[in-house]
Amino acid sequence: MMRAVEDALQSMSARTGSLDALARLLSQATQQRAVAVGGYVNEVSRSAIGVRGISNKAQLGDMVMIRCDDRLQPAEVVRLEQTRVLVKPFDDRVMPPLGTPVFPEGPFRIAPSPQWKGRVIDALGQPLDDKGLLPAGAQAIAVDCPAPLAMNRSRVEKGLRCGVNVVDVFVPICFGQRMGIFAGSGVGKSTLLAMMTKAADFDTVVLALTGERGREVRDMLEDTMAGKLEKTIAVIATGDESPMMRRLAPNTATAIAEYFRDRGDNVLLIVDSITRFAHAAREIAIAAGEPPVSRGYPPSVFSQLPRLLERAGPGRVGEGTITGIYAVLVDGDDHNDPVSDAIRGTLDGHIVLDRGIAAQGRFPAVDILGSISRLAQHNWTPEQAKLATSLRGLVSRFEETRDLRMIGAYQAGSDPLIDQAVNLVPRIYGAMQQTPTSPPSLDPYSDLAMALRPKEAS
Ligand SMILES: Nc1ncnc2c1ncn2[C@@H]1O[C@H](COP(=O)(O)OP(=O)(O)OP(=O)(O)O)[C@@H](O)[C@H]1O
Numbered sequence: 001m002m003r004a005v006e007d008a009l010q011s012m013s014a015r016t017g018s019l020d021a022l023a024r025l026l027s028q029a030t031q032q033r034a035v036a037v038g039g040y041v042n043e044v045s046r047s048a049i050g051v052r053g054i055s056n057k058a059q060l061g062d063m064v065m066i067r068c069d070d071r072l073q074p075a076e077v078v079r080l081e082q083t084r085v086l087v088k089p090f091d092d093r094v095m096p097p098l099g100t101p102v103f104p105e106g107p108f109r110i111a112p113s114p115q116w117k118g119r120v121i122d123a124l125g126q127p128l129d130d131k132g133l134l135p136a137g138a139q140a141i142a143v144d145c146p147a148p149l150a151m152n153r154s155r156v157e158k159g160l161r162c163g164v165n166v167v168d169v170f171v172p173i174c175f176g177q178r179m180g181i182f183a184g185s186g187v188g189k190s191t192l193l194a195m196m197t198k199a200a201d202f203d204t205v206v207l208a209l210t211g212e213r214g215r216e217v218r219d220m221l222e223d224t225m226a227g228k229l230e231k232t233i234a235v236i237a238t239g240d241e242s243p244m245m246r247r248l249a250p251n252t253a254t255a256i257a258e259y260f261r262d263r264g265d266n267v268l269l270i271v272d273s274i275t276r277f278a279h280a281a282r283e284i285a286i287a288a289g290e291p292p293v294s295r296g297y298p299p300s301v302f303s304q305l306p307r308l309l310e311r312a313g314p315g316r317v318g319e320g321t322i323t324g325i326y327a328v329l330v331d332g333d334d335h336n337d338p339v340s341d342a343i344r345g346t347l348d349g350h351i352v353l354d355r356g357i358a359a360q361g362r363f364p365a366v367d368i369l370g371s372i373s374r375l376a377q378h379n380w381t382p383e384q385a386k387l388a389t390s391l392r393g394l395v396s397r398f399e400e401t402r403d404l405r406m407i408g409a410y411q412a413g414s415d416p417l418i419d420q421a422v423n424l425v426p427r428i429y430g431a432m433q434q435t436p437t438s439p440p441s442l443d444p445y446s447d448l449a450m451a452l453r454p455k456e457a458s
């Protein structure tokens with residue numbers, strides 16, 4: 001008996017020895033591969049890392065792996081020269097010693113699957129929740145891919161209800177439309193976006209939180225969106241993460257949305273905020289040596305914005321759609337800053353939130369007169385269009401005469417239209433108010449009719 005145990009122990013130690021030898025061989029092979037197909041670090045700074053030996057094996061935007069202390073750290077090629085390549089790691093803390101091996105890996109790809117619904121991931125597609133490994137789908141897709149050709153896309157013509165009354169009545173949205181929510185900080189962009197994720201019309205919701213506060217992530221997922229997470233995939237890169245992660249998160253989210261669109265789903269893609277994406281792209285472009293041209297933004301930022309935004313929209317005929325809603329943080333409440341301007345020009349409409357309205361406690365703080373949906377006519381019936389236009393007219397009268405009425409310069413009865421506005425507009429505003437905890441409205445027009453019903457009948 002003793003003999004058998006000794007034999008078994010001996011054979012186990014022989015096997016462990018051969019496993020060790022195999023591991024040594026593998027490690028040697030990996031190092032040889034670095035010499036054979038990779039390059040090495042020859043310059044390190046806080047903004048980027050210089051690599052020699054891969055100039056003819058990598059392309060701009062490709063992923064490379066830097067081998068640091070037996071771990072492979074991903075980085076992206078941000079500048080390509082004849083003898084060296086500048087790469088920027090996705091983890092800012094990576095500072096490899098000179099001579100560290102670097103392997104080119106080609107474009108960055110992810111393999112989404114329907115089982116990703118209900119999960120929270122980072123920009124590189126790694127799980128951030130405690131639900132275990134993320135199952136890989138059948139096909140790996142490049143995260144940075146072009147939008148479908150304009151002539152191959154189906155047309156945007158089917159309206160939807162997002163459950164937020166003021167949007168559904170005054171700036172209604174269609175499947176495949178791209179809208180921006182423009183506001184300064186703290187006016188209610190994130191809250192409005194979270195309320196829109198509750199819309200029942202969508203099969204899948206992809207949420208990219210980029211550059212926002214870490215605290216808000218759990219608040220948004222666990223409070224505002226509670227109970228709606230089973231059809232949501234959240235891609236998170238908080239403000240403290242590297243600019244590479246912050247720039248990648250909306251691209252990863254868009255690639256996931258494209259995957260579900262190609263399967264025929266109507267996808268809601270939400271990005272909070274696209275301005276932080278532009279800030280991250282600015283930081284990276286400056287690190288790559290581009291000159292800043294407009295308020296510190298290098299030119300490539302203004303080409304990256306439409307490239308990302310154009311990927312949302314309708315798919316090819318027979319495919320699903322991506323309805324894109326993008327929060328735009330208006331720097332210093334200046335609606336004409338170059339990034340807001342570039343985004344406004346690309347999107348199919350904008351919802352403007354106003355600090356004055358928020359200060360009155362009227363939420364969502366939508367400036368009805370300053371907001372437009374360029375595809376509203378596909379959503380409204382002719383009667384609804386007529387109603388929305390006349391209500392807009394009343395709101396305009398009410399706001400124009402606000403100061404006059406405040407100082408008592410207007411006598412009731414002088415203008416029947418103004419009298420009607422004074423009577424109805426506060427009630428319209430009342431019907432448009434919603435908080436994140438109020439249930440999504442099923443029929444905004446019946447809510448409105450209730451509010452506008454003559455007082456004695458109610
Ligand atoms: N619909 C709403 N109902 C009630 N309160 C709201 C509503 N929308 C916004 N608020 C209030 O406004 C505050 C700021 O909202 P939110 O965080 O959504 O703004 P933001 O524009 O996303 O800000 P930031 O630019 O800093 O991210 C909230 O904490 C909340 O108190």
Ligand SMILES: [Mg+2]
Pocket residue numbers: 189190191212272
């Ligand atoms: Mg916010």
